[in-house]
Amino acid sequence: MFSVKDWVDTRKWQNWAGNVKGNPMQSLLPHDTKQLSNIIWNTQKQHKTIRVTGAAHSFSPIAKPDDIAISLHNIRGLIDINTETGEATFWGGTYLYEIGPILAQFGFALANMGDIQEQTLAGAIATGTHGTGVTLGSLSNQVVMWGFVDGLGNYHEHTRGDDDLSNALHLSLGLLGVLVKVTIKTVPLYSLKCQSMHYSFHSAIKVWDKMIREHRHVEWFYFPGVEQIQVKIMDQIPIVKQSIKSRTVEEFKNNVIENGLLYIVSEVCRRKPNATKWVSQLAAKSIPTGVIKGLSYEIFPSPRKVKFLEMEYAIPLEKFHECMEEIYFTLKSHPFKVHFPIECRTTCGEKGFLSPTQTKESAFIAFHMYKGMSEKNYFRWVQTLMSKYNGRPHWGKMNQLTKEQILEIYPKYSLFQQMRKKYDPENIFVTEYFKKLID
Incomplete structure (x- = not known):
């Protein structure tokens, strides 16, 4: 479980398994989107990098912070739920274990989830966290709207469609921006x-x-x-x-x-x-x-x-x-x-x-x-x-991927890169781990 005290009192970071460690210069806890945008703007001006570390449940270095570590722990909870459409909007820092009881109060539930519930919603979506069921998809597949702050500190909302930005945000690895708000298509409680x-x-x-x-x-x-x-x-x-x-x-x-x-x-x-x-x-x-x-x-x-x-x-x-x-x-x-x-x-x-x-x-x-x-x-x-x-x-699990391998097994990686460069032109989300994977 995330500890505010541990986050504030130390500059040492490690993932859940302890196989990935980092020493960020700062560990920050923004309270709202405006504060997050200011942090991103200042980081971009200083030519530093940012990583939102989620609940640190990835086994790969995908969440490892180099310069600035951010937690969305203070930006979480239900924002709104449309009881007619079943669309529920949450802050990105909401933990998966919080979502089920919240939705149940309104008679709704997630269509599917995995067997670990300690991750943040934003982190789970950005890495493609999934459960099981051949007719069902990952948490990323349940998203109908993304709200994110890009590498210049600008906030965007995008509704899912058959377009390049939707297909890039579907599983973004946190490279287009910080996923601060998300709307999910839920199902009736079951x-x-x-x-x-x-x-x-x-x-x-x-x-x-x-x-x-x-x-x-x-x-x-x-x-x-x-x-x-x-x-x-x-x-x-x-x-x-x-x-x-x-x-x-x-x-x-x-x-x-x-x-x-x-x-x-x-x-x-x-x-x-x-x-x-x-x-x-x-x-x-x-x-x-x-x-x-x-x-x-x-x-x-x-x-x-x-x-x-x-x-x-x-x-x-x-x-x-x-x-x-x-x-x-x-x-x-x-x-x-x-x-x-x-x-x-x-x-x-x-x-x-x-x-x-x-x-x-x-x-x-x-x-x-x-x-x-x-x-x-x-x-x-x-x-x-x-x-x-x-x-x-799986992007959040240990792997030895290289840029050459990614280009081979992901035919539309170049389209993802176009979206990434558009929303993070200064590469502030590109940590040392990602430098070997991008153009």
Whole structure:
């Protein structure tokens, strides 16, 4: 969780996982758009750079500040909601965990979200944060209007259309400006029934295509080198709140089993990497099964207290079977000393210039390594494998992208660059990390 005291009292910055660190000259907390515009104007005159760091949940250096770090922590909350259209306007600094309860008061909900809710709305949209569901898109896809302050300190509002600016703002990486206000197309309030069950790998792969079409949300957790996987299915049901008993049981499962036990066995693996095969088998068997029901925002998120590093790639959905078979075959011998599961999800295709889906239904495959264990060989293999299946990395996860690679896998990157240069002509949002990625 964001701490104002820590933000004000130190010039040291690091992301959630602790793998990216920075030493900004200043860490600022603007209270409104006017103050933010003045900060940007002054920074531009001083030829410094700005980075809005969000909740620091990106694993790549995308949020790392060089000169000026900004948090939108004081610019958050609901601005307005149109109960006829279901369009809700929020300040960009609003945290995802705040949105569900706010919308529920008016009878609305987000169409979809991921399983982590600590990010800011602006950060999640700028990086393409997503959940799962082949008919559903990312948080970026739910936006109908962006309000942002550009690199000259000017405020703009833009309504989504089939135009270059919309497709650039769809997933902007914070390179066009600071996303200070956003209007989202919500849906009527709904509840979810979540079923967690165990499958063998081969039985699951046989029903994958049918499963993702018949259910609203499907998520896999494949444990390296293990026959058994966890499958989570979520479907919409009539409105019901999660009961106190269910919430208590889930908190116990999450805190004691999925986080407490995971931390203990992860520490064993860190000290004795050869134990990872045994731990992976134990973890696969220990994951609880069962059914829970509740409002969507109660069911979507899961606490992530054990720190890890992550790479995630989107591949065309039709390549999922072949890709997973290769992953399964390769990891049977457990060559990489990894015990964290591989997470598999789906999304619809999106038109944004920098969307990893590039308009195609996609499978997102996420690879994790416990923090403190060596991820180099494992992640090097992941990069090679994902390249084979035309994978594009999630911008907020670890990757080795270069400008040449981006030009190859994002055909409309030049159009994004045109928009970026128009709204940030002085490159104040271009930190050292981004210099290798732009013209």
